[in-house]
Amino acid sequence: MPLPDTETLLAAAGLVATAVLWAVQRFLPGRKSVGYRVRMDTAIGMNPRDAHSLVQPRLLRQGQEITDATLALLRFENDGGEDIVRQDYQEPLTAEFTGRTVIGVEVPDANPPDLVGMLTRNGGGLRHDGGRLVIPRVPLNERDHFKLLVLLSAEDGNGDRNGGGAHRSRGGGAGGGRPGELVVGGFLSGGRIRRNAQRWGPRELGLGLGGVCIILVGLLGGLLLNGPTGAASAESATGRLTVDGSSAFAPPMQDIARQYTARCRGAEIEVAESGSLSGLGRLNRARRSAPAVGPTFLAVSDVAAPAIYREPAGRRAGVILLGMVVNGRTGVGNLTSEQVRGIYDGRCTHWKQLGGSDLPVRIVGRDAASGTRRAFETAVLRGSEPDTVSSYECNGKDRDAAARVTRCEVHSTGSLPDTVGRVPGAIGYAEEYAAAKNPRVTRVRPNGREPDIEWAGQHGYPFWTVEYLYTYGQPEAGSLAAKFRAFMDSGTAKNILRKYRHVPCADLASAPGSACGP
Numbered sequence: 001m002p003l004p005d006t007e008t009l010l011a012a013a014g015l016v017a018t019a020v021l022w023a024v025q026r027f028l029p030g031r032k033s034v035g036y037r038v039r040m041d042t043a044i045g046m047n048p049r050d051a052h053s054l055v056q057p058r059l060l061r062q063g064q065e066i067t068d069a070t071l072a073l074l075r076f077e078n079d080g081g082e083d084i085v086r087q088d089y090q091e092p093l094t095a096e097f098t099g100r101t102v103i104g105v106e107v108p109d110a111n112p113p114d115l116v117g118m119l120t121r122n123g124g125g126l127r128h129d130g131g132r133l134v135i136p137r138v139p140l141n142e143r144d145h146f147k148l149l150v151l152l153s154a155e156d157g158n159g160d161r162n163g164g165g166a167h168r169s170r171g172g173g174a175g176g177g178r179p180g181e182l183v184v185g186g187f188l189s190g191g192r193i194r195r196n197a198q199r200w201g202p203r204e205l206g207l208g209l210g211g212v213c214i215i216l217v218g219l220l221g222g223l224l225l226n227g228p229t230g231a232a233s234a235e236s237a238t239g240r241l242t243v244d245g246s247s248a249f250a251p252p253m254q255d256i257a258r259q260y261t262a263r264c265r266g267a268e269i270e271v272a273e274s275g276s277l278s279g280l281g282r283l284n285r286a287r288r289s290a291p292a293v294g295p296t297f298l299a300v301s302d303v304a305a306p307a308i309y310r311e312p313a314g315r316r317a318g319v320i321l322l323g324m325v326v327n328g329r330t331g332v333g334n335l336t337s338e339q340v341r342g343i344y345d346g347r348c349t350h351w352k353q354l355g356g357s358d359l360p361v362r363i364v365g366r367d368a369a370s371g372t373r374r375a376f377e378t379a380v381l382r383g384s385e386p387d388t389v390s391s392y393e394c395n396g397k398d399r400d401a402a403a404r405v406t407r408c409e410v411h412s413t414g415s416l417p418d419t420v421g422r423v424p425g426a427i428g429y430a431e432e433y434a435a436a437k438n439p440r441v442t443r444v445r446p447n448g449r450e451p452d453i454e455w456a457g458q459h460g461y462p463f464w465t466v467e468y469l470y471t472y473g474q475p476e477a478g479s480l481a482a483k484f485r486a487f488m489d490s491g492t493a494k495n496i497l498r499k500y501r502h503v504p505c506a507d508l509a510s511a512p513g514s515a516c517g518p
Contacts, residue, residue, distance in 0.1 A: 245279025
């Protein structure tokens with residue numbers, strides 16, 4: 001293959017140098033960084049100027065008048081180059097309003113929306129004492145943010161009134177002209193907490209680097225289009241690959257496949273979702289029909305391959321958080337393991353038996369090819385789900401009137417919450433992300449436990465499973481199957497898994513006692 005010409009090398013070197021300079025000025029002061037801004041800090045004018053006015057409005061909270069009230073809007077964000085997890089906070093974030101008392105706080109905006117629940121969770125959310133607001137340790141991926149709207153009184157705990165001041169952070173800059181001083185504290189391991197200046201546009205250096213980068217990209221693109229083709233990326237391979245199996249893992253796998261093919265021209269990846277055991281069976285048939293051909297098939301399973309499949313080579317990709325859901329009209333939010341078993345073995349057939357609404361219990365199950373069903377049977381039921389399908393759509397026993405329970409089946413994780421949300425009194429199970437998206441279902445907390453994407457928080461939560469990737473034999477080095485399987489450990493793939501509330505095994509493989517260990 002001919003070497004690139006001098007002009008191409010110089011353009012590429014200039015582009016790399018520009019990118020390095022931008023990265024240095026953007027991230028050098030600390031790869032992990034929580035930034036905050038004061039978007040608003042203003043008095044609430046309640047008293048009219050005309051002392052003889054017939055209208056004298058007052059601001060009350062729980063029957064007490066709030067005098068000289070102010071509203072502050074704070075924005076916190078991950079403005080560094082690395083994700084931040086709970087363990088990174090050696091001391092939680094705090095916001096202290098000198099000379100003022102915190103009356104209440106709300107979370108008007110957060111990205112992702114799951115942060116709202118973490119910030120307001122009973123017993124572990126936002127709390128305040130006097131003028132000090134303590135913010136819980138919440139994970140922040142790159143560019144995640146949340147806003148806090150704080151209502152304050154100018155009277156401190158001793159009833160004294162205080163006037164103007166400035167905003168400052170621990171070790172950070174200060175500004176003035178607003179009532180009351182704000183001190184933001186905390187300690188981030190391997191990083192920093194800083195106040196971000198309010199900017200209406202990019203900084204001059206960033207703008208200049210952006211212009212140079214655009215010019216160099218255009219120059220390099222023109223040279224490459226008119227010159228010899230460069231070498232393929234180290235992570236890229238061409239060809240066709242089929243990924244089939246778990247419907248619970250299909251949505252993140254589809255996103256990961258799209259990211260890979262966007263980077264690697266000439267790669268075609270088809271993602272199907274026929275069910276864990278169906279995917280393993282299809283892999284086995286492909287092996288028997290073409291034993292000498294390199295693997296062009298990946299099977300995705302919620303459970304380890306049964307003994308009848310003797311040859312597949314597997315690796316653990318991630319931990320899926322699963323959950324139980326009920327129709328929103330059942331009036332039930334918590335169930336013990338024993339109550340769940342009573343529903344599925346026919347002892348509990350009405351929600352009134354469990355303190356719920358006047359509705360019969362209807363079970364929405366998965367077919368026998370589902371790995372999620374096997375995980376449910378193993379982790380929750382400690383036995384088998386009934387195989388009897390007594391109903392076509394769970395509205396009544398229209399298939400088997402003599403059955404002990406009303407039970408229908410669906411063929412994918414995505415369709416189960418939709419069916420549960422449509423059928424009054426229905427109950428079922430699905431992966432946590434699919435369940436959380438449906439507004440017509442209520443997520444049941446088994447034994448009062450909440451799932452948590454931070455694996456350290458999973459103690460006592462019973463319903464999860466490991467996702468496996470299987471090939472027949474080890475993929476040939478340099479093949480699309482080998483390259484794509486390696487791509488599952490990349491930062492891009494791990495962030496996609498976290499988006500779907502899965503725990504990447506690449507983060508857990510070395511942890512003692514990890515579900516992803518060997």
